[in-house]
Amino acid sequence: MQSYDVAEWGQPLQKRLRDTPQPGPDEVLVRLTHCGVCHSDVHIREGWFDLGGGNKLKLSERGTQLPLTLGHEPIGIVQAVGAKVTGIAPGRHVLVNPWIGCGQCWACNSDRDNLCNNMRAMGVGIQGAFATHLLVPHSRYLVDAEGLDPARAAVLACSGVTAYSAVQKFGTLGADDWVAVLGCGGVGLMALSVLAAMGHQRVIACDIDDAKLQAAAAVGAAATVNLKTTPGPTELLKISGIGLAHMVDFVGAPATTQLALPALRKGGQMVVVGLFGGALPVPLPALAMREVSLRGSAVGNTTQIRELVQLVRDGKLKLPAVQVRPLAEAEAALRDLEAGRIIGRVVLDTAEAAV
Ligand SMILES: [Zn+2]
Numbered sequence: 001m002q003s004y005d006v007a008e009w010g011q012p013l014q015k016r017l018r019d020t021p022q023p024g025p026d027e028v029l030v031r032l033t034h035c036g037v038c039h040s041d042v043h044i045r046e047g048w049f050d051l052g053g054g055n056k057l058k059l060s061e062r063g064t065q066l067p068l069t070l071g072h073e074p075i076g077i078v079q080a081v082g083a084k085v086t087g088i089a090p091g092r093h094v095l096v097n098p099w100i101g102c103g104q105c106w107a108c109n110s111d112r113d114n115l116c117n118n119m120r121a122m123g124v125g126i127q128g129a130f131a132t133h134l135l136v137p138h139s140r141y142l143v144d145a146e147g148l149d150p151a152r153a154a155v156l157a158c159s160g161v162t163a164y165s166a167v168q169k170f171g172t173l174g175a176d177d178w179v180a181v182l183g184c185g186g187v188g189l190m191a192l193s194v195l196a197a198m199g200h201q202r203v204i205a206c207d208i209d210d211a212k213l214q215a216a217a218a219v220g221a222a223a224t225v226n227l228k229t230t231p232g233p234t235e236l237l238k239i240s241g242i243g244l245a246h247m248v249d250f251v252g253a254p255a256t257t258q259l260a261l262p263a264l265r266k267g268g269q270m271v272v273v274g275l276f277g278g279a280l281p282v283p284l285p286a287l288a289m290r291e292v293s294l295r296g297s298a299v300g301n302t303t304q305i306r307e308l309v310q311l312v313r314d315g316k317l318k319l320p321a322v323q324v325r326p327l328a329e330a331e332a333a334l335r336d337l338e339a340g341r342i343i344g345r346v347v348l349d350t351a352e353a354a355v
């Protein structure tokens with residue numbers, strides 16, 4: 001098999017050839033056809049996330065060992081299954097939930113692997129999917145993807161489920177509630193598509209790049225705000241009248257998250273998803289008096305990926321177009337993403353790579 005790996009933190013990905021693994025009793029070997037490229041991959045290659053105040057979350061201190069194959073938006077075809085695996089046979093097209101937990105704790109036992117303290121996510125803690133093959137620890141992480149366009153559907157495993165899980169935290173939306181999506185990269189566009197699938201119309205898309213805002217309008221945003229040319233809450237308050245019921249922040253930088261208090265209406269909620277990094281000083285009396293909530297959201301679970309697939313099959317969720325590039329361009333795709341040169345999502349075609 002072939003893969004593109006981080007051999008040294010912060011350095012360009014390296015191609016690696018090794019023997020294709022055989023699945024153990026509970027494992028499933030998937031011959032990958034595609035894997036999406038996520039902005040988190042840029043951070044993972046660097047080996048750390050910025051926690052603000054000079055503090056870093058280092059993957060090496062969380063047990064990640066090199067070489068590490070990146071990639072956590074896998075889709076492919078089951079090639080072989082372990083002796084104890086039932087209910088899935090070779091030849092099936094599957095999406096893989098890459099957010100793998102320990103399998104033992106309260107979170108894993110309630111299908112919330114994404115909240116497991118010992119999460120070993122593919123492409124973060126264990127080998128990922130910038131590769132021709134992927135070993136999946138258990139069939140419960142597989143979602144049937146028969147009949148879907150695999151290049152577009154690949155992104156459901158991270159971008160899709162991250163957007164869906166974040167938007168679900170809004171709860172039931174009233175038709176008059178204004179919500180804002182901050183950051184219209186791949187995940188932001190997916191959130192706009194999910195909101196459109198839910199039939200919600202009062203959505204404001206925010207970014208600092210007009211091209212991304214155009215893409216946002218094309219997937220259903222009722223209004224767009226360029227936070228570079230019109231910074232601060234003024235425009236958001238003008239459009240919404242009394243302030244926003246919910247915001248979801250796919251950037252996660254102090255400049256975006258600090259919009260929560262002034263732009264939300266009383267009782268409003270900010271869901272922070274993006275991992276740009278930094279810290280936020282919050283005036284606590286204002287938080288209490290305005291009953292504003294700040295809440296985090298981290299990826300999602302297998303059930304949510306299944307629900308997304310159903311929304312696609314029902315014709316409610318339109319999967320955004322993606323740019324397909326060969327697996328060998330994994331490094332170039334990361335560089336383009338880092339430089340902000342990508343509109344929407346890049347998906348690597350892993351099927352054409354030599355094995
Ligand atoms: Zn991701």
Ligand SMILES: [Zn+2]
Pocket residue numbers: 101102103104105106107108113116117118119
């Ligand atoms: Zn666990």
